[in-house]
Every structure is written in structure tokens, then in C-alpha cells.
Amino acid sequence: MNILVVGGGGREHAIAYSLSKSPLAKKLIVAPGNPGIEAFAECSSVAADDIDGQCKLAKEMNADIVFIGPEIPLVLGLKDKLSDLGINAFGPTKKAAQLEGSKTFSRNFCKKNNIPQPHFKYCNDLETAKKQIELLKGYCVVKADGLAAGKGVVVCDTAEEAIAASSQMLEENIFGDAGKSILIEERITGIEASIFAVSDGDTAVILGTAQDHKRAYDNDQGPNTGGMGAISPAPALDEELNKNIFDNIIKPTIDGMKSDGNPYEGILYAGIMLTENGPKVIEFNCRFGDPETQVVLPRLKTDLVEIVNAAVSKKLQDMSIELINDTAITVVLASKGYPGKFTKSLELPSLNPTLNKKDISVFHSGTSKNEDGKLISNGGRVLSITATGKNVQDCRNKAYDAVEKINWNEGFYRKDIGKL
Ligand code: AMP
Ligand code: GLY
Numbered sequence: 001m002n003i004l005v006v007g008g009g010g011r012e013h014a015i016a017y018s019l020s021k022s023p024l025a026k027k028l029i030v031a032p033g034n035p036g037i038e039a040f041a042e043c044s045s046v047a048a049d050d051i052d053g054q055c056k057l058a059k060e061m062n063a064d065i066v067f068i069g070p071e072i073p074l075v076l077g078l079k080d081k082l083s084d085l086g087i088n089a090f091g092p093t094k095k096a097a098q099l100e101g102s103k104t105f106s107r108n109f110c111k112k113n114n115i116p117q118p119h120f121k122y123c124n125d126l127e128t129a130k131k132q133i134e135l136l137k138g139y140c141v142v143k144a145d146g147l148a149a150g151k152g153v154v155v156c157d158t159a160e161e162a163i164a165a166s167s168q169m170l171e172e173n174i175f176g177d178a179g180k181s182i183l184i185e186e187r188i189t190g191i192e193a194s195i196f197a198v199s200d201g202d203t204a205v206i207l208g209t210a211q212d213h214k215r216a217y218d219n220d221q222g223p224n225t226g227g228m229g230a231i232s233p234a235p236a237l238d239e240e241l242n243k244n245i246f247d248n249i250i251k252p253t254i255d256g257m258k259s260d261g262n263p264y265e266g267i268l269y270a271g272i273m274l275t276e277n278g279p280k281v282i283e284f285n286c287r288f289g290d291p292e293t294q295v296v297l298p299r300l301k302t303d304l305v306e307i308v309n310a311a312v313s314k315k316l317q318d319m320s321i322e323l324i325n326d327t328a329i330t331v332v333l334a335s336k337g338y339p340g341k342f343t344k345s346l347e348l349p350s351l352n353p354t355l356n357k358k359d360i361s362v363f364h365s366g367t368s369k370n371e372d373g374k375l376i377s378n379g380g381r382v383l384s385i386t387a388t389g390k391n392v393q394d395c396r397n398k399a400y401d402a403v404e405k406i407n408w409n410e411g412f413y414r415k416d417i418g419k420l
């Protein structure tokens with residue numbers, strides 16, 4: 001099969017690597033890809049959000065399947081455009097991607113389908129927002145409706161904080177159109193976990209679970225980031241909870257989308273909080289997580305091309321997905337200063353000490369090459385180093401050993417990924 005992967009971060013490196021191991025993958029192109037991906041697949045310079053460019057590339061390479069990695073091209077309707085051209089794309093349509101693209105859409109959908117979630121109030125003016133904030137005594141969460149590069153959620157302790165956040169979104173337009181309307185949500189508490197399901201619009205199957213580490217520094221201190229590391233399976237989930245989440249959240253979502261005439265195909269990523277009243281949806285994402293993919297896919301025993309092919313051919317009901325028993329953890333090596341200001345184009349040390357090491361994979365998140373062909377940093381999150389092993393301690397030993405061998409002085413990483 002000819003496969004195009006859209007995207008160029010650590011998530012797409014892990015996706016492309018899994019696909020490349022399949023005997024079914026004849027030609028594999030990743031656009032835009034990155035230097036890590038170049039080692040085993042062809043990369044094309046088309047940007048992930050260049051919808052016309054991606055369509056042209058898919059046609060030129062005669063793609064049998066296009067695997068769309070990031071949310072932006074999905075929300076922009078890349079799947080719809082490819083379908084119009086008769087090309088199979090793995091990922092939801094523009095309309096179905098609203099589960100991530102619009103928090104109001106997602107909350108209203110869950111409400112209609114009795115999917116457990118926090119109470120919420122839609123507001124498009126500050127007066128309505130203030131009333132709701134007073135009602136919740138300031139202990140609430142303010143959310144921009146649209147995509148805001150992971151920054152549109154403010155968890156508040158006081159009314160002052162919540163009003164300031166609402167005002168910045170509604171009146172100062174800090175997120176532009178994405179914050180024109182907001183949600184004020186009840187603030188719930190509990191351990192968080194992520195669950196990844198694959199769906200063909202009718203059937204959904206769980207691919208794996210993970211726990212992200214969102215804060216920048218150890219012991220969950222510091223600002224929120226895109227994710228500084230992850231562990232799979234999610235330590236807080238067991239078979240019983242997975243079944244509960246599947247029965248009460250995943251299945252009703254796939255069924256509800258189908259009965260609304262808006263079938264959901266692709267990866268459904270549910271961010272869950274385990275509250276004392278059971279699992280509740282914090283958010284849905286319409287794609288794999290980054291860095292969660294870097295721990296979910298290395299545990300997958302079943303051929304990823306077979307899974308994706310079954311999904312786009314609506315044959316998931318015939319598919320059983322197997323995982324290896326091992327645990328996986330990934331540690332993100334980030335540029336100093338991230339998620340605030342950081343310097344790009346810094347030379348990276350040789351990754352040779354980590355190459356060909358059993359149980360270790362180094363995924364490139366934000367790297368590129370300079371004019372001399374040297375590997376340089378090109379983003380906040382630069383590398384993610386995954387280890388698989390018998391148990392968490394085994395993984396931690398291997399992953400941190402690899403990170404220390406890379407020994408990048410301009411970077412930093414959390415030392416407590418997967419610490420129980
Ligand atoms: P993100 O949407 O990834 O920027 O992250 C939002 C984070 O805010 C989640 O991981 C939760 O920790 C927190 N959060 C979002 N909604 C709620 C809520 N209703 N109650 C409590 N915490 C929340
Ligand atoms: N790691 C969080 C995300 O991918 O949204």
C-alpha cells in the first residue's frame with residue numbers, strides 16, 4: 001500500500017515508524033516529516049495545514065491511505081477534500097472533528113447523549129460569564145470554544161481569576177475567533193487519564209491508554225505544556241474502568257455521532273477525569289496525543305496498517321487488537337525556557353549512543369538540519385525518548401539512562417515521568 005502521513009512531530013514519527021514496520025506498507029511518505037523520520041521514510045516539504053498541497057501529494061503518490069496526524073488539517077477539512085478525490089483518509093471529517101474543534105459542540109453533544117461530564121454554561125458576553133462564575137464561587141474552569149494551541153483552558157480558584165480569563169477571551173480577543181464564545185465549567189477533581197479508541201464510524205475498539213505529564217517541572221509544578229512525558233498503560237486505569245469508559249463514554253459517542261448523521265472515523269482520544277462519581281469527559285481530541293502516541297504505539301502488537309485499513313474499509317468489527325504486556329514511558333527533552341520563550345536552531349548532540357538499543361526509541365518532535373547537515377533544535381519539545389520494559393521502574397531506568405547519554409545542556413526534562 002502507498003501511505004501518506006500528514007504531520008512532522010513526535011506523534012507522526014511514532015505513527016510513521018509503526019506503519020513502516022508493516023509488510024503491507026509499500027511506499028511511505030511523511031509530509032512535512034522531520035530528520036528522525038527521514039532515516040526510514042521519504043519526507044516531502046508540504047506543510048501539515050496546506051490542504052491543497054497535501055491533496056496534490058496524495059494524488060501524485062497514488063496514496064491508498066492518508067493518515068492525518070494533527071488536529072488542524074482535520075478541523076480544516078482535509079479528510080473531506082481527500083474523500084472528494086476518492087482517496088481514503090484516516091481521521092474524522094471537518095464536521096466530526098468538531099468534537100475537538102468546538103468545546104461547545106462537544107459539551108452539547110455529550111449532554112444530549114447522557115455522556116458523563118462536568119456542568120457547563122455557554123457564554124458569549126461577560127455579564128453572563130460573571131453570573132455563572134459567581135454561582136460557582138470562582139471555583140471553575142474557563143474555556144475558549146475553539147482551538148487555541150493548548151492555551152485556551154484556565155483552571156481557576158477565585159472569581160477574580162475567572163473573570164480576568166473570561167474578559168481576556170471575550171473582550172480582549174486574546175485567542176481571536178477561538179475565544180469569541182467561552183464555556184464556564186464546574187471544576188471537578190480526580191486523577192486524569194487518556195484513552196485512545198479507533199473507530200470506523202460504526203465500531204470502536206480501544207487501542208491503548210496513557211497518562212500525560214502536562215506541567216513543565218517535576219511534581220506537577222510550573223506552567224502547562226503540550227506534555228513533558230507519558231506512561232502507558234495509564235496507571236490509574238484497570239480493565240473494569242476501561243470497560244466503564246468504553247460503555248459510558250466511547251460507545252455512546254460513536255453511536256451518537258452516527259445517529260446524528262455525522263459518523264466519527266479515526267482516532268477518538270478521550271481525556272478523562274476519574275471522579276468520585278465515576279469517569280467524566282474533560283475533553284475529546286480527534287487525533288492521537290503527543291507524547292502519548294510515543295508510548296501507546298510501541299505497545300501495539302497488531303499491525304497498525306491492518307488496523308487503519310480496517311477502519312477506512314469499515315471492517316473494524318472483524319478486528320481484534322493485541323498489545324504487548326510491557327509498560328512504556330516516554331521522556332520529553334525540551335528547549336530551556338519552554339513553554340515560554342526559548343532559542344531555536346541550537347546544535348544537538350549525537351544521538352548515536354541511543355541508536356540500535358533494544359527497547360529504546362528516540363522520536364523527533366522539534367528538530368531540523370542546518371546547512372552543514374547537523375541536527376539542530378526547531379521547537380519547544382525537541383525529542384521524546386521512549387523505553388519499553390517489564391515494569392515502570394525498568395522503563396524509567398532505561399529511558400533516563402538514554403536521556404543522560406544524549407546529555408543536551410541546552411535542554412531540560414522532567415525527572416519524575418512514570419514515578420509512582
Ligand atoms: P488542555 O485542554 O489540554 O489545555 O488541558 C486542560 C486541563 O485543564 C485538563 O488536563 C484538566 O487538568 C483541566 N480541566 C479541564 N476541564 C476541567 C474541569 N471541568 N474541571 C477540572 N479540571 C479541568
Ligand atoms: N498531550 C496532549 C495532547 O496531545 O493533546
